[in-house]
Amino acid sequence: MCCPLPEWTxxxxxxxxxxxxxxxxGACMAAGVKAGLxxxxxxxxxxxxxxxxxxxxxxxPVKAVTAVEGGVQAEIIKDAxxxxxxxxxxxxxxxxxxxxxxxxxxxxxxxxxxMVTKPGLSVPAGEPSINPGPRxxxxxxVQKLLGDTAGCEVEVSIPAGTxxxxxxxxxxxxxxxxISVIGTTGVVRPMxxxxxxxxxxxxxxxxxxxxxxxxxxxxxxxxxxIALQCGLPKEAVVQTSNFIGFMLEAAAEREIKRVMLxxxxxxxxxxxxxxFYTHNRIGDGRLEAMxxxxxxLGMPPAGVRRILAATTTExxxxxxxxxxxxxxxxxxxxxxxxxxxxxxxxxxQIGTVMATLRGKILGMDAHAREIGRDLHWNxxx
Numbered sequence: 001m002c003c004p005l006p007e008w009t010x011x012x013x014x015x016x017x018x019x020x021x022x023x024x025x026g027a028c029m030a031a032g033v034k035a036g037l038x039x040x041x042x043x044x045x046x047x048x049x050x051x052x053x054x055x056x057x058x059x060x061p062v063k064a065v066t067a068v069e070g071g072v073q074a075e076i077i078k079d080a081x082x083x084x085x086x087x088x089x090x091x092x093x094x095x096x097x098x099x100x101x102x103x104x105x106x107x108x109x110x111x112x113x114x115m116v117t118k119p120g121l122s123v124p125a126g127e128p129s130i131n132p133g134p135r136x137x138x139x140x141x142v143q144k145l146l147g148d149t150a151g152c153e154v155e156v157s158i159p160a161g162t163x164x165x166x167x168x169x170x171x172x173x174x175x176x177x178x179i180s181v182i183g184t185t186g187v188v189r190p191m192x193x194x195x196x197x198x199x200x201x202x203x204x205x206x207x208x209x210x211x212x213x214x215x216x217x218x219x220x221x222x223x224x225x226i227a228l229q230c231g232l233p234k235e236a237v238v239q240t241s242n243f244i245g246f247m248l249e250a251a252a253e254r255e256i257k258r259v260m261l262x263x264x265x266x267x268x269x270x271x272x273x274x275x276f277y278t279h280n281r282i283g284d285g286r287l288e289a290m291x292x293x294x295x296x297l298g299m300p301p302a303g304v305r306r307i308l309a310a311t312t313t314e315x316x317x318x319x320x321x322x323x324x325x326x327x328x329x330x331x332x333x334x335x336x337x338x339x340x341x342x343x344x345x346x347x348x349q350i351g352t353v354m355a356t357l358r359g360k361i362l363g364m365d366a367h368a369r370e371i372g373r374d375l376h377w378n379x380x381x
Contacts, residue, residue: 019081020081021081021187022079022081022082022085022088023052023078023079023080023186024078024187024188025078025092025179026134026137026186027183027186028077028092029130029134029138030138030140031048031062031074031094032073032096032156034048034141035065035074036072036094037072037146038145039067039072040072040098047061048060048062050137052187053133053137053185053186056185062076071095071098071153072095073096074094075092076091078090080188081188086164086167087158090160091160093157094154094155095153095154096154098152099152103151104151105142105153106152108154109129109177109178110155111161112157112159112160112161112162112164113128113156113158113177113178113181114175114178115128116129117174118173118206119209119210120202120205120208121174122202128181129175129179129181131181133183134183165177165179169200169202172239173202173203197243200241200243200247201250203238205254206235207235207236207238208254208256210235210236214260214374215258216236216371217244217247217251217259218237219241219242219244219267219268222263222357224239225359226361230378232375238251242282243277244271244277245277246277248344252344252345258351258371259371260350260351260352260353260368260372261350261352261353262368265332265355266313266314268332268333268336268352268354269286270286270289272332272333272335276340288308289335290320291307291308291316293328293335294319294325296331297327297328298325300323303322307319314356314357327363329354330365332363333353333363333368336352336354337351337352340352351364351366352367353372
């Protein structure tokens with residue numbers, strides 16, 4: 001069972017550089033279960049083969065296997081390959097304890113593993129935050145080695161998880177006490193933007209499960225801080241990062257009724273220009289949008305040229321103030337909402353609130369005022 005087979009090393013090419021693939025924390029847990037069960041059967045492995053849920057064969061080193069009270073524990077080191085994964089290099093400890101035949105497989109959160117406390121995620125509230133993919137990987141291993149009716153308890157610990165969880169969305173999602181054991185198939189696809197985007201979506205599910213039909217989308221900390229200062233419910237705040245269009249589509253698919261876009265002028269002016277992936281190397285147009293709508297409100301060419309010559313939107317703001325055209329921020333907010341509603345084909349109502357780096361609100365549209373009032377914010381609008 002431990003004979004070496006061809007090792008998957010990835011096959012993704014970016015800028016002619018071969019990127020090495022890796023395996024998820026879920027694959028580490030399943031490998032730990034396999035190493036532990038083989039140990040109980042009298043076989044010790046320094047490495048083993050694990051079949052991922054997509055059929056990929058993973059070769060995973062085993063750092064240690066030791067007998068513990070009532071069972072056996074294996075340590076696997078997470079290897080994310082060339083993916084910038086915060087759990088890369090951490091130790092994943094899996095303890096297996098056999099149960100009577102027919103008892104099923106039971107999962108237990110050890111040190112550094114979070115517990116789910118809110119509905120809306122793929123795992124019910126009250127369960128360890130071990131996603132369905134890793135659970136299935138473990139079940140496959142147990143059934144193959146012990147049979148379909150075998151029973152066992154599987155406890156997973158990632159001691160570094162308590163601190164690492166602070167750098168994830170777990171606190172927002174209601175996963176308390178540590179990180180989640182994740183992975184769709186068990187394979188880490190290096191530099192996967194798609195994976196990061198998909199990790200943002202559960203925020204919508206949790207907010208909807210909490211009863212919110214109106215959400216606040218914030219591209220980053222500026223918007224989040226403003227939302228909380230304004231008294232908007234934290235449970236309705238959703239981080240979008242640069243993927244505003246993707247998250248709007250995800251909300252529309254889940255039949256969310258209304259969304260307030262709340263964030264810095266520099267991000268949301270891009271939305272007003274029709275840019276829905278707001279990374280600065282991918283999409284821009286913020287200064288052009290400010291210049292065009294300022295010109296439409298009567299700014300003379302000299303002022304327009306100064307806006308276009310500015311380095312950032314904050315640099316352009318004094319020009320707008322000098323010409324007494326502060327209403328341009330409301331126009332930009334209205335335009336951002338209009339473009340966003342068009343983006344989702346009118347499937348939901350969208351309002352926009354634009355702010356400075358320091359959190360001062362510059363402008364908002366009527367839809368944003370309505371959503372804010374219904375969510376009981378403390379702004380006099």
